[in-house]
Amino acid sequence: MRLATPTGFATEVFLQETPDPSLLPEGPWTLVGDVRLRETWTSAGMPEPAHTLWVSVSEEEKKLRTILPWLEHWARVPLHREATVVALGGGVLSDMAGLASALYLRGVAWQVWPTSLLAMADAALGGKTGVDLAAGKNLVGAFHAPRRLVACTAFLESLPTRHLENGRWELVKTALIQGEMAWAAEMLQDGPVKFAWVERTLAYKAGVVHRDPREAGERRLLNLGHTLGHALEAASGYGLLHGEAVGLGLLGTCLLAEEVGLKAFPPAFLEALARRLAPLAPLVAPWPACLPLLLRDKKAKHVPGAAEDEPGTEIHCILPRFGEPAIQRTLAPQVWESPHARLIDLLAQEASRA
Structure with missing residues (x-):
């Protein structure tokens, strides 16, 4: 087809x-x-x-x-x-x-x-x-x-379950970018990945890429979950698969959105995210290992007059909004410290319930 x-x-x-x-x-x-x-x-x-x-x-x-x-x-x-x-x-x-x-x-x-x-x-x-x-x-x-x-x-058909789960997070990302919460919730439930989800994701991405082929504006939205995700992936020594790191980044960015004043995600949705991610808790690196990687992220830019490891460095972040399309903000990498800590707490809570 x-x-x-x-x-x-x-x-x-x-x-x-x-x-x-x-x-x-x-x-x-x-x-x-x-x-x-x-x-x-x-x-x-x-x-x-x-x-x-x-x-x-x-x-x-x-x-x-x-x-x-x-x-x-x-x-x-x-x-x-x-x-x-x-x-x-x-x-x-x-x-x-x-x-x-x-x-x-x-x-x-x-x-x-x-x-x-x-x-x-x-x-x-x-x-x-x-x-x-x-x-x-x-x-x-x-x-x-x-x-x-x-x-x-x-x-x-021959992929291990972990690798299928790894890809699921890019599908969930697409739903969160669009504020399609019912679709996101559906994909967080147990059950196989559906062919229609892949089709819907590809169709959305094709439209975004066609409108912004060089990532000058709208296409940056596709980086949702990748800012903290890339840092966690590298800090784990690549023990985390890329999609798993994106999934953790999605949870972290939902928490960050609330902390910068956007509408909070319902606890039930955050718990559903954390429940699927809880097995990855042992691979989540501590904050001091993540910050240097955030400072070197390719989306980071340095503010003139500030030291390389000072808050004067800014990073382009994509923030999801519950039931609404995601938005773009430029923030200091240090703002991720609190969401990182809350992410670890949520994973621990869900792991204790398992």
Whole structure:
């Protein structure tokens, strides 16, 4: 099924139950795929072109040094400008393959076939590509939209429960951005992730990206939960999965919204969030480990005349509002200290009830 996207949108979006070879590039192409998916891909009758790269990548390997051998390989083939790179894997691989495609010959076309719920709901759509630096996540990257996104639900069947839960938080994020509380509450209940939720999330993100492709305004809303989330993820030594960190960031930002004077979220909703997140409590780093990472967040800016570790540093934050669309505010990173403490308390309370 081809998803309806805005006229002129850079990426064709398809939602499928099973892989369809007719959706692969018509001209010359090569594949960069997660090695764990090789058998799934070939057993589905999908082609494995010459010079395919089957790779193993993790968040810890999401570095420039990891993609340099890919670029050298393409140059030896050689891969020409009219070729297309097909990326098969989760969010880490799609971020890296997209950046490699943007760099090679100053940009070759690419397709993304996301195989995790997190990638389907977020990383694969929008043209953001990137790798990490020691100072923080995704500090090196480029906007390079894929020509086509093909999301096949069959790829989700072998995912561990934790990885399905990991992707659920990007869906909840989309509901909170729009103030769609009934939808958010539905997704916080026990039960499998629904295909319709993914479709709704992709349709919303496509509209936002089309209106703001370079993240100059509205698209910044998609960072909801990511400010504190990225800090928690890095401070955990990446023991937290990205979506899990976003989920914790969503709870934290609901608490922050109340503290800066916005309408408070009902205790029942906060408890529902905390209940699903409670198993992650042991991985939540203490505040002193998070603050330096917030100060180095790519959305942070330094106020002239202030020391780098002083409150003069400001950070762009997205704040949800109960039953209303989220808003954007620029705040000192230190405002996150109290929500961080309250988040830990809520997780402890829910864990004690389990």
